Amino acid sequence: MRFVPRFLVFVLALMAVPPLALAHHDHVEATNVWSRATPPGAKNGAAYMILTNDTAKADRLIDAASDVxxxxxxxxxxxxxxxMRMRRVEGGVDVEPGTPVVFQPGGLHIMLMGL
Ligand SMILES: [Cu+2]
Structure with a gap:
């Protein structure tokens, strides 16, 4: 039986806008990853996705990184x-088996600062 890490560190590659699978975690997946094009000179942006956990164990998205x-x-x-205000999520986002977590405008999002 394969060990499924309790905590998932997710590396967001903004260039990969089409559905993006997490390479080293077979059963927690990010799909429908997308981001709006920012206006010229904009310093901040956001990315959205759906996280799905097909394992039997809860997992948690604890961080994200991007080279852009x-x-x-x-x-x-x-x-x-x-x-309505934006707030940083402390402690990460639980990704329970069978319950997709939707990152979308007006809700959860990956905030990109200093583009
Ligand atoms: Cu934000």
Missing amino acids: AERVEIHTHLMENGV
Whole structure:
């Protein structure tokens, strides 16, 4: 039986916009990976995807990295006093078996800073 790591470190390759499989984790997959083109001179952007866990064990996305951004953080949007704000997700994002995690505009996203 193959050991499935409890924590998954995910390296985001922004250039690979079509469905991207995590090479060294057979059963946790990132699909529908996409990002909007940024306007000229924009310093920040965001990437979106669907994470699917086909293993029997919970996993967690704890970090992301990209060679096109100086800093990469996992963000979500929260309503605060009637205003939608972006917040860094502390402690990572759980990816439970059978429950896809959708990163999408207005919700979870991979924040790319310093493009
Ligand atoms: Cu953000």
